[in-house]
Amino acid sequence: MTQSRPRIVPEATVARLAVYLRVLAGLADGGRSHVSSGELAAAAGVNPAGLRKDLSYLGPCGVRGVGYAVAGLQERLTAALGVERSRPCVLVGIGRLGAALADYAGFASRGFEFVGLLDADPARVGDRVGGCTVRPIEELESVVAGTRASIGVITTPADVAQSVCDRLVAAGVRSILNFAPVALSVPAGVDVRKVDLSVELQVLAFLDQQRDGGPPTVVVPVPVPAGGAR
Amino acid sequence: MTQSRPRIVPEATVARLAVYLRVLAGLADGGRSHVSSGELAAAAGVNPAGLRKDLSYLGPCGVRGVGYAVAGLQERLTAALGVERSRPCVLVGIGRLGAALADYAGFASRGFEFVGLLDADPARVGDRVGGCTVRPIEELESVVAGTRASIGVITTPADVAQSVCDRLVAAGVRSILNFAPVALSVPAGVDVRKVDLSVELQVLAFLDQQRDGGPPTVVVPVPVPAGGAR
DNA sequence: AACCGCTTGTGAACGCAGGTACAAAGTCGC
DNA sequence: GCGACTTTGTACCTGCGTTCACAAGCGGTT
Numbered sequence: 001m002t003q004s005r006p007r008i009v010p011e012a013t014v015a016r017l018a019v020y021l022r023v024l025a026g027l028a029d030g031g032r033s034h035v036s037s038g039e040l041a042a043a044a045g046v047n048p049a050g051l052r053k054d055l056s057y058l059g060p061c062g063v064r065g066v067g068y069a070v071a072g073l074q075e076r077l078t079a080a081l082g083v084e085r086s087r088p089c090v091l092v093g094i095g096r097l098g099a100a101l102a103d104y105a106g107f108a109s110r111g112f113e114f115v116g117l118l119d120a121d122p123a124r125v126g127d128r129v130g131g132c133t134v135r136p137i138e139e140l141e142s143v144v145a146g147t148r149a150s151i152g153v154i155t156t157p158a159d160v161a162q163s164v165c166d167r168l169v170a171a172g173v174r175s176i177l178n179f180a181p182v183a184l185s186v187p188a189g190v191d192v193r194k195v196d197l198s199v200e201l202q203v204l205a206f207l208d209q210q211r212d213g214g215p216p217t218v219v220v221p222v223p224v225p226a227g228g229a230r
Numbered sequence: 231m232t233q234s235r236p237r238i239v240p241e242a243t244v245a246r247l248a249v250y251l252r253v254l255a256g257l258a259d260g261g262r263s264h265v266s267s268g269e270l271a272a273a274a275g276v277n278p279a280g281l282r283k284d285l286s287y288l289g290p291c292g293v294r295g296v297g298y299a300v301a302g303l304q305e306r307l308t309a310a311l312g313v314e315r316s317r318p319c320v321l322v323g324i325g326r327l328g329a330a331l332a333d334y335a336g337f338a339s340r341g342f343e344f345v346g347l348l349d350a351d352p353a354r355v356g357d358r359v360g361g362c363t364v365r366p367i368e369e370l371e372s373v374v375a376g377t378r379a380s381i382g383v384i385t386t387p388a389d390v391a392q393s394v395c396d397r398l399v400a401a402g403v404r405s406i407l408n409f410a411p412v413a414l415s416v417p418a419g420v421d422v423r424k425v426d427l428s429v430e431l432q433v434l435a436f437l438d439q440q441r442d443g444g445p446p447t448v449v450v451p452v453p454v455p456a457g458g459a460r
Numbered sequence: 461a462a463c464c465g466c467t468t469g470t471g472a473a474c475g476c477a478g479g480t481a482c483a484a485a486g487t488c489g490c
Numbered sequence: 491g492c493g494a495c496t497t498t499g500t501a502c503c504t505g506c507g508t509t510c511a512c513a514a515g516c517g518g519t520t
Contacts, residue, residue: 045413082439183275209312
């Protein structure tokens with residue numbers, strides 16, 4: 001019993017904690033023993049005060065006048081994020097994207113292990129991807145039960161994503177990462193995070209067009225009157 | 231001159247507009263001519279009032295008592311998002327993830343076309359992926375200039391992402407979608423959006439552990455007393 | 461041993477996004 | 491032609507996230 005959860009951590013903060021953890025790994029490799037909030041914030045691309053507030057949700061973990069101990073902070077973040085030991089994940093839909101994810105070294109090195117790869121296409125069953133063999137979708141329930149997978153990743157076409165999701169939930173998965181472009185509905189107690197790649201591009205397209213086509217607000221026509229330019 | 235930008239659109243709204251546009255495409259395929267905000271919101275997974283507020287940023291585009299005309303709304307959203315015609319994109323780093331993105335049909339159907347694929351590995355140069363040939367990274371500047379690509383996608387390893395980003399910006403790209411796990415620094419006037427896949431998993435791991443390990447707030451031990459269970 | 465500078469941790473204000481509730485408006489039925 | 495119903499559009503409010511600014515605390519120095 002660590003009684004270490006006096007404050008609740010906002011989800012936006014959790015996402016940043018994961019970023020800090022990665023930056024810390026780089027610093028540890030470089031042999032650094034301490035870091036200041038300013039340096040860490042710069043590397044993570046956030047505000048220093050915000051970073052300190054994020055870390056303060058875990059309780060005091062720095063030393064005033066010195067900074068944060070790299071190794072100690074790594075441990076603390078690892079524990080807070082729940083990645084102390086490897087977490088088993090199942091991935092459904094081994095298309096191009098699914099195969100890329102299954103083979104992505106960044107997951108394994110951060111404590112995520114794909115213990116089950118499932119696909120509905122018989123032609124794909126039996127393939128080995130990232131050290132795991134693709135199995136038929138019919139075995140979803142048994143794979144989840146046998147591996148006690150806690151996280152499910154969906155990279156199927158949109159039209160089957162909801163049914164796959166339902167089966168994952170029924171099998172006991174309570175955390176789902178969805179790459180299919182649909183809004184999944186799940187019962188209370190199940191968390192879904194959605195990654196929508198084309199939405200990201202469309203937001204960029206919007207910003208692009210806003211710059212080019214809607215200058216009344218963004219335009220900078222100030223002709224630099226004269227005098228000491230710069 | 232359409233003078234159609236009286237209000238500025240929040241970025242969170244823009245991201246949802248892209249989702250609405252996709253849902254509308256499905257409705258149009260189904261032959262629907264009109265939709266209510268409630269139905270559209272349910273399909274997109276958002277609040278109906280929020281959806282109406284989002285759409286109202288584009289000016290009135292519905293008919294009271296009737297709903298929204300599917301075709302008209304599609305046009306309006308397409309124009310607002312700046313995807314009326316195909317937008318050329320360049321993709322740097324043709325690993326598994328890069329190849330999956332280059333081949334992803336969801337991009338092409340939404341007005342994004344990869345006109346340049348670049349990789350530093352000579353073994354990969356010349357490969358054809360998604361209808362385009364991989365070219366050496368040295369040609370980055372000429373490809374950007376020749377295609378007038380407005381969006382750059384970075385799927386390189388983290389250690390070269392910043393230099394690739396700098397070259398893209400120098401070549402004239404002002405919108406960047408970054409999959410590398412680093413915070414890119416860019417000059418003002420350039421937009422960067424970051425997709426961090428392992429962060430998504432770590433957030434799920436956190437929520438998972440919070441449920442299992444810190445139940446004082448989330449626990450639901452109510453044993454369903456009796457009566458009309460349902 | 462006391463001072464000084466540096467860095468953390470936190471309290472307060474600001475701005476923004478999301479939700480609720482109501483008024484405006486248009487259509488359908490009689 | 492008029493009334494009632496449906497649905498949009500918007501004003502208000504609440505809550506969260508972010509930022510700024512300051513006080514507390516620790517190490518190094520003399």
